[in-house]
Amino acid sequence: MYSKELLKGVLKPILLNLLRERGVMYGYEIVQAVKQMSLEKILIKEGSLYPLLHALLAEGILVAESRQVDGRTRKYYRLSEKGERETESAVNELNDFMATIQLVLQTKPQQI
Known part of the structure; x- marks a missing residue:
C-alpha cells in the first residue's frame, strides 16, 4: 500500500480515467476496482474518495444520480462533458509527471 501523501496527487486522474473507461460507478465499486487493478497496492479510503467526489x-x-438497489439508495457517478475534457488533461499531466520523476530518479547527480 502506498502512503496517503503519494496517493493524494494521483487519486483524481485515477478516478477520472476509471470513470472514462467504465462509465457509471458508485463509490464502493470505485474503491474495489482500483484495489483490484492495482493488485491491492492502491487502497482508497472513504475519507479520501468521498471528499474528492463531492x-x-x-x-x-x-x-x-441516485438509484434504488436492493432497497437501498446508491449514488452513481459519471463524467460530464467537462469531465471528459478534464480527464484527458489530468491523465496527460500525470503521465508527463511520472516520466519526469523517472528521469530525475535515473539521472546521476554531477559531482561539484
Whole structure:
C-alpha cells in the first residue's frame, strides 16, 4: 500500500480515467476496482474518495444520480462533458509527471 501523501496527487486522474473507461460507478465499486487493478497496492479510503467526489461534483466534472438497489439508495457517478475534457488533461499531466520523476530518479547527480 502506498502512503496517503503519494496517493493524494494521483487519486483524481485515477478516478477520472476509471470513470472514462467504465462509465457509471458508485463509490464502493470505485474503491474495489482500483484495489483490484492495482493488485491491492492502491487502497482508497472513504475519507479520501468521498471528499474528492463531492469536489468534482461541485466543479461540474462529475454528474451523480441516485438509484434504488436492493432497497437501498446508491449514488452513481459519471463524467460530464467537462469531465471528459478534464480527464484527458489530468491523465496527460500525470503521465508527463511520472516520466519526469523517472528521469530525475535515473539521472546521476554531477559531482561539484
